[in-house]
Amino acid sequence: MEKPDKEFTIQEALDMAVDHHRAGRLSEANNIYRLILDKLPNQPVALNLNGVILHQSGNSISAINQIKKAIESNPNYVDAHLNLGTVLMDLNRFEEASECFSLATNIDPNHSIAFNNLGNAKFKMYQYEDAVVDYEKAIALDPLCIEAYTNMGVLFKEEGELETALKYIQKAININPENINSLNNYGAILSDLRQYEEAEDSYKKALSIDPNNIGVIGNYAILLNIIGKKELSLSFFSKRLDLARGKYVDNLDLPQFKYISKSKIKHDIEQFQFLKSTYKGDVRFENLVDIYSKLDKEITWPANDAEWVLLSKSQRERIADSYNRSVHIAYAPEISGGALNKNLDAVAITKNYFENKPGIAFFDNFLNALALKKLRQYFMESTIWYDFSYSGGYLGAMYTDGVACPLLLQIAEELRKVFPKIIKDHPLVQMWAYKYDSQLKGINNHADIAAVNVNFWITPDVANTNPKSGGIIIHKAEAPLDWNFNSFNRDEEQIKKFLNQNQSGNIKVPYAENRMVLFNSNLIHKTDNIAFKTGYENRRINITMLFGNRVNN
Structure with a gap:
């Protein structure tokens, strides 16, 4: 490393490094931090900020070690505790992050950001009441703390207390009318309250400030579909996908690009092999199979x-232009004449739904043959399986992150017309797809934050080795309306206790290709045991649509 011509004091060198760091010149900043550490190996500020750059550069484990050294050198260094907590939050190590932020508040009880961050960690651990206490402390210490007001709004939105959520977000906007995060959340809450015109205004204002904000673009796309502007909605979904997964992605330091799992790479290799055999003249897929297969062999995989x-x-550089990117998106247009099977007996299905209280029905031959074929092609070919965060090892594709396509929006629209007494005026608010390997464990008991669930399967029946299983189990027990999101969606012990006390029974719906299950979203349900054949074309694919929200059910 080159030595500077002039000798600077440590403080002068730190000031220069920080200036570079704030301007995004990470290499220049890090060179100076390392020069300082060559002279003073235990200099806490240089250790801390060098750790921050390591994290920003994708080396989070080394970042943790370096920031811990800073704390060892100066145990009362609040910024180091906060930065360590931030790194741990990015790694989903929320309990450890909470400890770091708590230490920071003990050292400086007047640090509003420390309390706000502590609230965030507790929010992530679903400790909602404790999170509210910390956010309130942050606001008491700094009445202009936009982050705390916005976080309170997001928390109350998740609790279903939309009016309270709106008040907190409004306070954040009053402080800074151009805060993108506040405007985005304000639009989302207004949309849940069905104040669509005001929601659109909020999204438009946010996009006038930052036209390429993917969070706002995704939420605005959902709203546009709700208010009947489907073509414009699809253009925004496409724009979001291009910005988040396309050729010119701004930020490749996100966890989704830095981490991988054995389940994920196995799927991606199989998908590239499938695309290679489908598009024999396209050498891209042959090259990707080779690159990912070599990577698979060189990584020491954990047992899980x-x-x-x-x-x-x-490794990241080798797969940077393909990993979790929209390498290939299949064409899934609307089906002329309709996508649903014309022979569906909507009257009988609706009668069945209401007789199976509190609302359950399932039936076969949901889609017509062409729609089923096109939809299967879309999910088999499209490289949209970006979410590998699930403990069961299955993969997810999300509404705003590749799932939205003309055919699925058509299906949702037709469902509302065919089943008006069930879906009523509830809009499509969320949609996703999951893809499972042959023996993976499915989703545990939970309810969803919606009014009506639509769930259907598109993998051929020949893939399922047990025709009596592989589908869904729906308990005839509605999650109490005073339960928060964690209680009805995540807290397995509380749900188990509730089901044992309730003893309401359940309906087991075995897997079948093109079978649709329609049910009250407040009903607790789980994926049944899965035993499918091995091989990419045999992977179990289910698609879920959520209509309305729990509050308005």
Whole structure:
């Protein structure tokens, strides 16, 4: 490393490094931090900020070690505790992060950001009441703390207390009318309250400030579909996908690009092999099979196939233009004349739904043959299976992150017309797809934050080795309306206790290709045991649509 011509004091060198760091010149900043550490190996500020750059560069484990050294050098260094907590939050190590932020508040009880961050960690651990206390402390210490007001709004939105959520977000906007995060959340809450015109205004204002904000673009796309502007909605979904997964992605330091799992790489290799055999003249897929297969062999995988592994810098560079990117998106147009099976007996299905209180029905031959074929092609070919965060090892594709396509929006629209007494005026608010390997464990008991669930399967029946299983189990027990999101969606012990006390029975719906299950979203349900054949074309694919929200059910 080159030595500077002039000798600077440590403080002068730190000031220069920080200036570079704030301007995004990470290499220049890090060079100075390392020069300082060559002279003073225990200099806490240089250790802390060098750790921050390591994290920003994708080396989070080394970042943790470096920031811990800063804390060892100066145990009362609040910023180091906060930065360590931030790194741990990015790694989903929320309990450890909470400890770091708590230490920071003990050292400086007047640090509003420390309390706000502590609230965030507790929010992530679903400790909602404690999170509210910390956010309130942050606001008491700094009445202009936009982050705390916005976080309170998000928390109350998740609790279903929309009017309270709106008040907190409004306070954040009053402080800074151009805060993108506040405007985005304000639009989302207004949309849940069905104040669509005001929601659109909020999204438009946010996009006038930052036209490429993917969070706002995704939420605005959902709203546009709700208010009947489907073509414009699809253009925004496409724009969001291009910005988040396309050729010119701004930020490749996100966890979704830095980490991988055995389950994820196995799927991606199989998908590239499938695309290679489908598009024989396209050498891209042949090259990707080779690159990913070599990477698979060189990584030392943990015993748990779902556990994340940090990619090295050289590994990330090899797959940077393909990993979790929209390499190939199949064409899924609307079906002329309709996508649903014309022979569906909507009257009988609706009668069945209401007789199976509190609302359950399932039936076969949901889609017509062409729609089923096109939809299966879309999910088999499209490289949209970006979410590998599930402990069961299955993969997810989300509404705003590749799932939205003309055919699925058509299906949702037709469902509302065919089943008006069930879906009523509830809009499509969320949609996703999951893809399972042959023996993976499915989703545990939970309810969803919606009014009506639509769930259907598109993998051929020949893939399922047990025709009596592989589908869904729906308990005839509605989650109490005073339960928060964690209680009805995540807290397995509380749900188990509730089901044991309730003893309401359940309906087991076995897997079948093109079978649709329609039910009250407040009903607790789980994926049944899965035993499918091995091989990419045999992977179980289910698609879920959520209509309305729990509050308005």
